[in-house]
Amino acid sequence: MSAYRILDEPRPSGLNTIVVDPMWPLLATMMVGGGIGLAWLALNAWAVGSPTRIRESLICLGGLVGFMTLFVLLASLDLEQATFRYAFIGVIVVKLAAAYWASSLQQQAVDLYDYFNGRKQNGLVVLMIGAFLLRPMIAAAAKDHGWLYLLVA
Structure with missing residues (x-):
C-alpha cells in the first residue's frame, strides 16, 4: 500500500537537519555575496525537499x-568609473x-515543512560567520585583482 502524498508537500531528505527559513540565505545574498547566498538557497531547497x-x-x-555575464559585459565596455x-x-539587481524569486518559491515548502513538525535551524550564526569572517577573507584575497574584488566584495 502506498502512502498518500500531497503534490506540493515537501519530500523528506537526509539533509533535513540543515533546513533554515529562506530569509537567511536571502540575507546572505545581500550581506555576504551572491555566490554564497544563492548556493545556500539551492542547498536549502534540496534539504527541505x-x-x-x-x-x-x-x-x-x-x-x-x-550576474557573472552582466559583470563581464560591463567590465569589457571600458566605462568611466562613475558610469x-x-x-x-x-x-x-x-x-x-x-x-528573491528562489526564496519566494521556497517559502511555501518551508512553511509546510514547519507546519508538519519539521524543525528549522536558526541561520543567524551561519549568516554572521559569512558576513564577518568569510566575506572579509574573500575580499582580502581578491583585493589585488580589481575586477574580481568588485565581483566578490
Missing part, C-alpha cells in the same frame, strides 16, 4: 550566470532578483 527544488536550483544557477558604478547596480 521542496517540490520546486529543481526550479529553485535553476533560478539560483541562472542568477549566478546572469560603471551606476551600471553595476544592474548586476546587483540580477543577483538579488534571482535570490
